[in-house]
Amino acid sequence: MAQKKTSSSSQSKSTPRASTGKQEPVSPEGAWTGLEQQVLAAMGPKAVGQYPSDLEPMSLVFEQVPDETGLLPESYQRFVEALGYRWLNTGKKALAFLPPRWRASASQGMGEPNRQWTDVRAEREAGRHVYRFVMFASADLNDVNGFAFGRGAGDDAPVVFQVEDSLPLRELGSFEAWLGKALEPLRKAVAKPAGAGKKPELGDPLALLQESLGEAAAKARQAGAAALLDTFPRDTRAIALLHRKLGVVPDMVAEFTELKTLTLKGAGLKELPAVLGRLSKLEQLDCSWNAELATLPSELGQLQHLESLNLDHTAVATLPEVLGQLSRLRSLSLKNTRITALPAWLSRLATLEFLDLSQTDVPPGELEAFRKARPECSMYPRP
Structure with a gap:
């Protein structure tokens, strides 16, 4: 509703200022926590979870692990420091954040755009590969699908890349912008529950515990x-x-x-x-x-x-x-x-x-x- 114009002289000092219409942006931590509460209320405790930070795969493909220096944005680091490595699974949609050793394992499975895999693999086997991408989240690791951090085309700040069939293909923007969009399908899945008689398969969407030491x-x-x-x-x-x-x-x-x-x-x-x-x-x-x-x-x-x-x-x-x-x-x-x-x-x-x-x-x-x-x-x- 439009507000009536009021002269400054007739305004009381106790009168609140008119709203600018702008809302304070929700932090990534707040966005995740809010959705997690919705999922928990709608689907129960099997739909949410957290990986231990020291969870380690049974083996790594290459001895050399990625040097993540400069590849993890501060907003992401604040997120995992506050919430840990959490996952959501509605049965239809899922998203999980990889703990550090699994982050390294998934990154080792990625190729690089415009390079032959045999060349990349030879560098990693020799321990002299410079990692340009670090995979940090996924809903399906089987074909090395998910999301990675890498340097954006515009500047040196790390941005999120879509990873499909082990290759980072396109930029998706900052961590904050990416997470806002990535949570939308999960929200819709919670709002539209499965039909009668259908029980979604919940639990750890990546089965990391089964693949860990x-x-x-x-x-x-x-x-x-x-x-x-x-x-x-x-x-x-x-x-x-x-x-x-x-x-x-x-x-x-x-x-x-x-x-x-x-x-x-x-x-x-x-x-x-x-x-x-x-x-x-x-x-x-x-x-x-x-x-x-x-x-x-x-x-x-x-x-x-x-x-x-x-x-x-x-x-x-x-x-x-x-x-x-x-x-x-x-x-x-x-x-x-x-x-x-x-x-x-x-x-x-x-x-x-x-x-x-x-x-x-x-x-x-x-x-x-x-x-x-x-x-x-x-x-x-x-x-």
């Missing part, structure tokens, strides 16, 4: 893997343990004799059990995004019905010669692995139709030789 976490992973497998009928044809952070695949997987598709993507695996060779009807095996998976059991050569093998984003450096016995293999994906040479038997796999060697150190001469030997096979990277 500690005997209790290791036991939980082992119990979880067996318990989860036990829920499937033994005659099931497809099992997806997608991003379950299990750490192990129990030997009971061999009981699923009708299995045709097994997805172990992002399961935190260091090795595969030899009993996988007993899955005689298996057609598709996805072991991608297991960063510590370095070797393959020779028993995989027994999978005579296997048509697709995905080892993307693993530490696999060599392929067992027995894989040359996979007479039905059509697709082999080795993106961002440590493969440095192609085994001779690979070009003799007559059924192979697709081969992905992107972001590997296989010499260009070997790639070209394979193309000439197998021109009918779709191959990446393209010439």
